[in-house]
Amino acid sequence: MDVALTETELETIWLTLRLATTVTLILLGVGTPLAWWLARTRSRWKGLIGALVALPLVLPPSVLGFYLLLAMGPQGPLGILTQALGMGTLPFTFWGLVVASVFYSLPFMVQPLQTAFESIGERPLEVAATLRASHLDAFFTVAVPLAMPGFLSATMLTFAHTVGEFGVILMIGGNIPGETRVVSVQIYDHVEALEYLQAHRLAGVMLVFSFLVLLALYAWRPPPPKGG
Template sequence: MLTLQLAATTVVILLVLGTPLAWWLAHSRSRWRTLVEATVALPLVLPPTVLGFYLLLLLGPNGPVGGALVAMGGAPLAFTFAGLVVGSVVYSLPFVVQPLQNSFAAVGHGPLEAAATLGAGRRDRFFTVAVPLAARGFISAVTLGFAHTVGEFGVVLMIGGNIPGRTQVVSIAIYDHVEALDYGHAHVLSAMLLVLAFLLLCAVYWGNRRFRGVGA
């Protein structure tokens, strides 16, 4: 349940933050676009332990964010569920932003310009034209972001540790069972993730075919 809660929370946050970012990347001609794209894609090539290490330094009690929270009377985010959410959002960012960016770019300017000639405002054009046409991208973003978060190991271990009931997600529990030579429980949890991953991929392919005639 902790793993599913983490994945669901991460996907919701990524949709809120990633949708406008993907829209900007798909249409912006800013000189900063390449730098932003590289930053978004960095978790794809950066070892998870490296990312987790720097997030731990950032969110720990002596880090800029963690230290500021302590100074305000709060607690650092390291080794908490909130810290796991922060790490998951950063680590799964490209799996949500890139499908959305590609779908928004594929929509093109024609449908938006046609809606503008009919009097649709910028917000209306986005929600009534761009979003429906990018439905396939949203399906892929939600599914891949959720699945990627469920399978995290290095980042969540570095920033959250292994605290049962608080930060111990399924991937870390599997590692614990294998380390203890408890292959029975490791098989059960691994099989659950295997089935879940297969079903999520089926949902992506079904959704892409379902919206092929509608989406971009």
């Protein structure tokens, strides 16, 4: 059995990693303030926003894929916007997958961060305030270091979840090599065509990768706080 990956397979893996990295970076930027707000707000909108963030956890990927295909299409609101900006339409493009994945992976970033921020409590930030730290200052010098395990797990889960995405991409990707054909779709194609050897190679890579991510996640996990 030839285990060396072909150029096409390497291209597919590289594309998948590029997608997951882009999505994770965007979600770190978007998800952090959102999680911070959810962790500290007493607003009556908290429940609504929290539910919206969690929606992709329970929504079938086909539902998300269907709505995104219509919304990003030439007649959809997102499509009209992107066309007005001279970007064309998003389905079947790398950035279309990025937009879809940002929605799809949102809870995997926000929920661990929210839990981490909530577990900090008021006290450290009150202490920071008495030392005349600004809100922003306190956030970066107190909250972020304390929530670092949360950041680590949120980042890894988001990355791994985006790598494992399949249903949404099948619906809006169009299977273009180097643009939208990610590893999970490529495996599906190989299986459909009874090309089990090729499927095995990529599936093996995915299996090892996913296991290593989870192993790292559980191995680095700090012991649970005593008491409280």
